[in-house]
Amino acid sequence: MQRTVAFYTLGCKLNFAETSTIARDLEQQGFQKVPFQNSADLYVINTCSVTENADKKFRSVVRQAQKSNPEAYIAVVGCYAQLQPDQIAAIPGVDLVLGATEKFKIGDYLEDLDKQDHGKVHSCEISEADFYVSSYAIGDRTRAFLKVQDGCDYKCTYCTIPLARGISRSDTFENVLQNAAEISQKGIREIVLTGVNIGDYGKGEFGNKKHEHTFLQLVQGLDAVPGIERLRISSIEPNLLQNEIIDFVAGSRCFVPHFHIPLQSGSNTILRRMRRRYMRELYAERVERIRSVMPNACIGVDVIVGFPGETEAHFLETYEFLLSLEISYLHVFTYSERPDTLAADMDGVVSQQERKRRSKMLRSLSAKKRRTFYESQLGTDHTVLFEGENKKGYIHGFTENYVKVKAPWNPELVNTLHRIRLEAIDSDGLVRFQALEPISIP
Structure with missing residues (x-):
C-alpha cells in the first residue's frame, strides 16, 4: 500500500x-x-x-x-x-x-x-548551513510564498534565527524569476516574497558577502515577469527599505501597496539594547515616504513588549510613537527569553504580568489603527483576491492594500480577482463592498 x-x-x-x-x-x-x-x-x-x-x-x-x-x-x-x-x-x-x-x-x-x-x-553545527535550497509553497492557498533568501547576519540580542538558520544567503536572480514564472503559470494570482531578511537579498552561498544583485534589482526583475498578477513583499527591515524600493513599488505593474516593517520598539534606548540597526527617526522617515507616494498603502508593524530594561517610560515612548505614526496594524509579540541569546542574561527583567498588560494595550491600539485605516478606505475602489475557505457561510478576500472583505460564500469566486468599491465596516470588523466589473475569471 x-x-x-x-x-x-x-x-x-x-x-x-x-x-x-x-x-x-x-x-x-x-x-x-x-x-x-x-x-x-x-x-x-x-x-x-x-x-x-x-x-x-x-x-x-x-x-x-x-x-x-x-x-x-x-x-x-x-x-x-x-x-x-x-x-x-x-x-x-x-x-x-x-x-x-x-x-x-x-x-x-x-x-x-x-x-x-x-x-x-x-x-x-549551524556554520555548516552555508548552502541555499529553493522553496515555494503552492496548493494550500490562493497565494504562493516564494523563498528568495535564508539566514541572517544581524545579531539582535533577542533572536535565535541566526543560530537556527545560519548566515544570510540568497537564491540566484535567475532562479527566483523562473520560480515566480512557474508559480504564475499554475494559476496562482499572488506571490508573497519571503525570507529571514529579504532586504539583504543578493548574498551568495558559502559566506560570500558580495551582493550579486540587490533587492531593488530583484523587485524590478520580478515586476517584468509576464503573467504575474500580484507581488507582495512580506517583511523588510526599515534600514534596508530604501526610498528607491518604495518609489518603484509605487509605480510598479504588479507590486501591491503593502509593507510590513519591523519596529520592535519605539524607544531608541531599547533599540540599542536590542542591537537593531536603526533608530526610531529612520523608521518615521520610512513611513512618511510610503505615505507620500502611496497614500492608500497598508503598513504593518512588528513590536516587542517587555524586553529586559523596558521601563514604563520606555513602553510609553513606544506607545506614543506608534500612536503618532500613520500605520495600519500591529503584530504584537510578548518578549520571551530564548536560550543562548544575549537578552536572556540581561538585567531589568519585566514581570510576566506587566508584559501581558503592555501587550494588551498595544493589541487594543492595533485594533484602533486597523479600524481607522479601514475607515479611510471606504468609498474607494480596489481589486480583491478571494480566498478558498468557507467561513460560516462567507468567503473572505484581501484587497491589494490588505483590507479584508467578505461576501456570501460562492465557490466560483475562489482564487478570482474582482474590482470592488469598499462601502461599510461590518460588526465583525470586515468590510462590505459593492462589486464592480470583474477583471479576471479562471
Whole structure:
C-alpha cells in the first residue's frame, strides 16, 4: 500500500514555503499527502522557536499526531529542531529530528517507518548551513510564498534565527524569476516574497558577502515577469527599505501597496539594547515616504513588549510613537527569553504580568489603527483576491492594500480577482463592498 504523509507547519511564511517543498519531494518518492487531522503513516512537523509559545504549541501538535495514529512515525524539522534536537528527541512519540542541513534530505532517512524507543538526531553545527535550497509553497492557498533568501547576519540580542538558520544567503536572480514564472503559470494570482531578511537579498552561498544583485534589482526583475498578477513583499527591515524600493513599488505593474516593517520598539534606548540597526527617526522617515507616494498603502508593524530594561517610560515612548505614526496594524509579540541569546542574561527583567498588560494595550491600539485605516478606505475602489475557505457561510478576500472583505460564500469566486468599491465596516470588523466589473475569471 502507498505510504501516507501529513504535514504541520509552525511559524513564518518561510516555513510554509519549505514545508511545501519537502512535501513535493516526498510525493515524488511515493508518499501520498493527506490532511494532518487524518491518520497517516508519517507526520512531518516543521517547527518554529521564535517564542516560548511556539515551543509549547509543538508539543501539542505531537500529541495530536499520536492521537490520530499512535503507530505513526513522527519526524521533526525546522528552527526548534536545529536549536534543541536532543530535547525534542526525548519527547515521547518523536522518532526523527533533522537539523538545518538535513531537513531537505528527509527522504534519505525514511527507508522504514518503525517506531523508535528514542528519537534519532541528525543535526549539524549551524556554520555548516552555508548552502541555499529553493522553496515555494503552492496548493494550500490562493497565494504562493516564494523563498528568495535564508539566514541572517544581524545579531539582535533577542533572536535565535541566526543560530537556527545560519548566515544570510540568497537564491540566484535567475532562479527566483523562473520560480515566480512557474508559480504564475499554475494559476496562482499572488506571490508573497519571503525570507529571514529579504532586504539583504543578493548574498551568495558559502559566506560570500558580495551582493550579486540587490533587492531593488530583484523587485524590478520580478515586476517584468509576464503573467504575474500580484507581488507582495512580506517583511523588510526599515534600514534596508530604501526610498528607491518604495518609489518603484509605487509605480510598479504588479507590486501591491503593502509593507510590513519591523519596529520592535519605539524607544531608541531599547533599540540599542536590542542591537537593531536603526533608530526610531529612520523608521518615521520610512513611513512618511510610503505615505507620500502611496497614500492608500497598508503598513504593518512588528513590536516587542517587555524586553529586559523596558521601563514604563520606555513602553510609553513606544506607545506614543506608534500612536503618532500613520500605520495600519500591529503584530504584537510578548518578549520571551530564548536560550543562548544575549537578552536572556540581561538585567531589568519585566514581570510576566506587566508584559501581558503592555501587550494588551498595544493589541487594543492595533485594533484602533486597523479600524481607522479601514475607515479611510471606504468609498474607494480596489481589486480583491478571494480566498478558498468557507467561513460560516462567507468567503473572505484581501484587497491589494490588505483590507479584508467578505461576501456570501460562492465557490466560483475562489482564487478570482474582482474590482470592488469598499462601502461599510461590518460588526465583525470586515468590510462590505459593492462589486464592480470583474477583471479576471479562471
